[in-house]
Amino acid sequence: MQETRQQFYELADSLLRESGLLANRPTWINLRQLIHDASSESLQADCDTLTHTLLLALLSTSEKSAERTGKLGSVIESACRSPLEESFIELLKQLSSDDLTTTLLPQIYCSDKRGSIAVYLAARVGIFIDPEAFQYFLTARPWEQTDLINLAFLVRPAEQLKVSTILEQAAANEGSAINRESFTEFRHILFGQLPQKPLLPDTATIAAPYVYQPPQNKESLNLPALEDQNAVLELQTEDEKSEYKDRSPISAARTKTTPIGNTRKPATESGLSSLLKLIETHQAALFALFLITTIFLMATGISKWFLSDSETRxxxxxxxxxxxxxxxxxxxxxxxxxxxxxxxxxxxxxELYLTRDRYSEALILFEDALNIRPDHTQALYRIGYCRLHIKDYAGAKTALEKALSLDPKFRHANLMLARAAAAQSDNKTAENHFNRELELAKDPSVAEEYANFLHNTGKKTRLKNLSPDIRHFIRIVLSFSAASLRNQKKRSSANEKIRPVAARNRHIHKHCRGNLHSGNEHVLDYRPGCFQNPQFQLCQQCGAPDFTTSDGHAL
Amino acid sequence: MAMPFEDIVEVPPPGIALYDAPAGTFFGPFINTSGSSSGEKFITQGNMPEFYSYLAQHDFRYSLSVSNVSFGDGDEIKSVGILVSWIENNKNMMYRLYVYVPSL
Structure with missing residues (x-):
C-alpha cells in the first residue's frame, strides 16, 4: 500500500508538470490504471494536499456524474477554507465549465472568507458568468473592494455595458442602500482600469508548493533543507513568479523570509503582514478616508460632542x-x-365663575390677573365682557379698547364694543364695530347678530351699503338660519296637525311669486332661491330687504 | 389615567421628574400590564433604559396649576393646567394644557 501511495504521488507530480489537457497527458493513463487497480478511498483517506485530493476525485469518477460533482464540491469547499495552492489553481483550470459552475460558483455566496476565496479562484480560473447573475451575487452578501475587483474578472469584456445597464436598473428598484452602493461601486470598477490579474483576498494565504517526501523522511518535512527550498522555488509557475515580482518590497521581503515548506505561520506575523498588505493595497482609499474624516470632524465639531456629550448622555x-x-x-x-x-x-x-354667570366675582379675578400682568389681553377682554353684563358700559369700553390697542386683531372685542354701543343706542358706533369684527373674521354668529341689529333698528336698507363680501356672507348665514327654521317648523307642523295650506291666509311674494303665509308663521312655501327670515325679512333672490306681499301686506 | 377629584392638587414648578418618578405620582408607575401591583413598571434605568435616558437627558418634568371654585351644594370645578417642562439646547421649554374638571 505504501508503495502504491508513493507511486501515486510520483505520477501525480509528473502529471502536473506535463502540459495539455489532463486526459491527453502521458501520465494520465498510468494514473488511471493505478487508481483502477488500487482502492481510491484508501489513497484519498490520507492525501497530503488538496491538489492530490482533487486529482484523485477526477481520476476516480466519470465525467458529469453526480459522484464527481459531490467530490469536487467537497474539495473546493475545503480549498476555500485553507491556504491556496498554486498547483490546485492550475488543476482547477482543467475542470470543465459545468463542473466549476456547479461546484465553485455557489461558494461565492458565502459571506465569510470562503466567498472571497471562491471569487478569487473563479477569477484565476477564468470563468465568465451571465450578465444577469451579477445582481444576485452582489445582493447576496457584503462585498469588499478586493472581491468586487475579482468579480469584475468574471464579466466578459464584450458584456461590460450590458452588466452595467442591468445593475443600473436593479439599483433603481433596490431598497437596500448597501446593495445600491455595491451596484454603483461595481459599475465604477467595470469601467475603471482593472489590475492585470485578480487580487489575493486579505483573508487568503498562498501555501508553499508541496513536495512529496517519502514517509521515512516525514519528520524532516517541517524543517526543509536549503536544497529543497531551491527545488521548490524552481517548481513555482510563471504566474506565481510574476506575482512575487509585482509585489512591493514589503511583501517581497515577507515572501522571502517566510519559511517555504511550512504553511503554519505565527499568528502575530500573519496579522501584521495582513495589516501591512491591507494598508499597501488601499493606500489611496485610506488616505482619502482620513482626509474626509478630518474635514468632517473639524466642520461639525463632532469631536467635542464625543468628548463632552457622550459623558452626559x-x-x-x-x-x-x-x-x-x-x-x-x-x-x-x-x-x-x-x-x-x-x-x-x-x-x-x-373663567370658572363665568361658567355660572357670576360676573362680579369673575371681574375681581380678571382684574387681579391684569394687575399681575398688565398686558394680559384675555383678561382685558373678559373685564370688558363682565362690565358689559353688569351694565358698566363705559368701563367695558375702556377695557375693550385697551385690549384692541395691545392686539388690534383680537377677536370679539369689537363685537363687545358693538353691543355696548348698541345698548347705549349709539347705532353708528355699533355698526362700525360690527363691520370691524366681520373684517377680522367671517363669523356666522356675528353676521346674524349684525343683521338682527340692523333689522331691529330699522336700518334694513343699510345692508345694501355694506361691502359686497360682507353682504354676501350675511345672506349665506341668514339662508342657513332660515333653512334651519323651516326644518324646525316642518317638524313641529307634523306633530301639531297644522291647518291645510289652502285654508291659510295665503299671499304671493311679489318677487318670486312664491306662496306666503301671513299667520303666526311667516313663510312656508317659496320658490327655490327666495328666502325670508322671520326676524329679518330679506329676499335672497332679489336682495330686497322689504318684503311686501302682492296684496299689500307687509310681513 | 384616573385620579380622584380630591387628589388633583397643585404641583408647583419645577415639578416632578417623569423619570425615577416616586410612587403615587402621575408617572409612578408609568405602565401596568397586569391587574396587580406586580406588573407596575416605573421609568427607571433598569426597566426602560432608552426611554429613561431620553427623559433624563432633557430633564422632562410636569407640574400642575390648579384653580378651584366651589359654588356650594357640592358643585365644584377645578381648572387644571398641566405644565410639561424640559430642557432643550440649554433652553427651558414648556408645553401647557388646560382642562376643566367638575366634581359633579
Whole structure:
C-alpha cells in the first residue's frame, strides 16, 4: 500500500508538470490504471494536499456524474477554507465549465472568507458568468473592494455595458442602500482600469508548493533543507513568479523570509503582514478616508460632542430640577415667568365663575390677573365682557379698547364694543364695530347678530351699503338660519296637525311669486332661491330687504 | 389615567421628574400590564433604559396649576393646567394644557 501511495504521488507530480489537457497527458493513463487497480478511498483517506485530493476525485469518477460533482464540491469547499495552492489553481483550470459552475460558483455566496476565496479562484480560473447573475451575487452578501475587483474578472469584456445597464436598473428598484452602493461601486470598477490579474483576498494565504517526501523522511518535512527550498522555488509557475515580482518590497521581503515548506505561520506575523498588505493595497482609499474624516470632524465639531456629550448622555443636565428664570412656550414661543403663571391662574379662576354667570366675582379675578400682568389681553377682554353684563358700559369700553390697542386683531372685542354701543343706542358706533369684527373674521354668529341689529333698528336698507363680501356672507348665514327654521317648523307642523295650506291666509311674494303665509308663521312655501327670515325679512333672490306681499301686506 | 377629584392638587414648578418618578405620582408607575401591583413598571434605568435616558437627558418634568371654585351644594370645578417642562439646547421649554374638571 505504501508503495502504491508513493507511486501515486510520483505520477501525480509528473502529471502536473506535463502540459495539455489532463486526459491527453502521458501520465494520465498510468494514473488511471493505478487508481483502477488500487482502492481510491484508501489513497484519498490520507492525501497530503488538496491538489492530490482533487486529482484523485477526477481520476476516480466519470465525467458529469453526480459522484464527481459531490467530490469536487467537497474539495473546493475545503480549498476555500485553507491556504491556496498554486498547483490546485492550475488543476482547477482543467475542470470543465459545468463542473466549476456547479461546484465553485455557489461558494461565492458565502459571506465569510470562503466567498472571497471562491471569487478569487473563479477569477484565476477564468470563468465568465451571465450578465444577469451579477445582481444576485452582489445582493447576496457584503462585498469588499478586493472581491468586487475579482468579480469584475468574471464579466466578459464584450458584456461590460450590458452588466452595467442591468445593475443600473436593479439599483433603481433596490431598497437596500448597501446593495445600491455595491451596484454603483461595481459599475465604477467595470469601467475603471482593472489590475492585470485578480487580487489575493486579505483573508487568503498562498501555501508553499508541496513536495512529496517519502514517509521515512516525514519528520524532516517541517524543517526543509536549503536544497529543497531551491527545488521548490524552481517548481513555482510563471504566474506565481510574476506575482512575487509585482509585489512591493514589503511583501517581497515577507515572501522571502517566510519559511517555504511550512504553511503554519505565527499568528502575530500573519496579522501584521495582513495589516501591512491591507494598508499597501488601499493606500489611496485610506488616505482619502482620513482626509474626509478630518474635514468632517473639524466642520461639525463632532469631536467635542464625543468628548463632552457622550459623558452626559442619559444623565440629567446640571441645572435639572432647578427653577429657571423663565420657560419658552413650545407652541407660541412666549416667555413664561412665574408671574405669568400666577396671572394665568387668577384668569382661569375668573373663567370658572363665568361658567355660572357670576360676573362680579369673575371681574375681581380678571382684574387681579391684569394687575399681575398688565398686558394680559384675555383678561382685558373678559373685564370688558363682565362690565358689559353688569351694565358698566363705559368701563367695558375702556377695557375693550385697551385690549384692541395691545392686539388690534383680537377677536370679539369689537363685537363687545358693538353691543355696548348698541345698548347705549349709539347705532353708528355699533355698526362700525360690527363691520370691524366681520373684517377680522367671517363669523356666522356675528353676521346674524349684525343683521338682527340692523333689522331691529330699522336700518334694513343699510345692508345694501355694506361691502359686497360682507353682504354676501350675511345672506349665506341668514339662508342657513332660515333653512334651519323651516326644518324646525316642518317638524313641529307634523306633530301639531297644522291647518291645510289652502285654508291659510295665503299671499304671493311679489318677487318670486312664491306662496306666503301671513299667520303666526311667516313663510312656508317659496320658490327655490327666495328666502325670508322671520326676524329679518330679506329676499335672497332679489336682495330686497322689504318684503311686501302682492296684496299689500307687509310681513 | 384616573385620579380622584380630591387628589388633583397643585404641583408647583419645577415639578416632578417623569423619570425615577416616586410612587403615587402621575408617572409612578408609568405602565401596568397586569391587574396587580406586580406588573407596575416605573421609568427607571433598569426597566426602560432608552426611554429613561431620553427623559433624563432633557430633564422632562410636569407640574400642575390648579384653580378651584366651589359654588356650594357640592358643585365644584377645578381648572387644571398641566405644565410639561424640559430642557432643550440649554433652553427651558414648556408645553401647557388646560382642562376643566367638575366634581359633579
Amino acid at each position: 442619559g444623565k440629567p443636565p446640571a441645572n435639572a430640577g432647578k427653577l429657571p428664570t423663565y420657560w419658552t412656550d413650545s407652541a407660541t414661543r412666549e416667555k413664561i415667568t412665574e408671574r405669568y403663571l400666577a396671572a394665568d391662574k387668577d384668569y382661569r379662576m375668573g
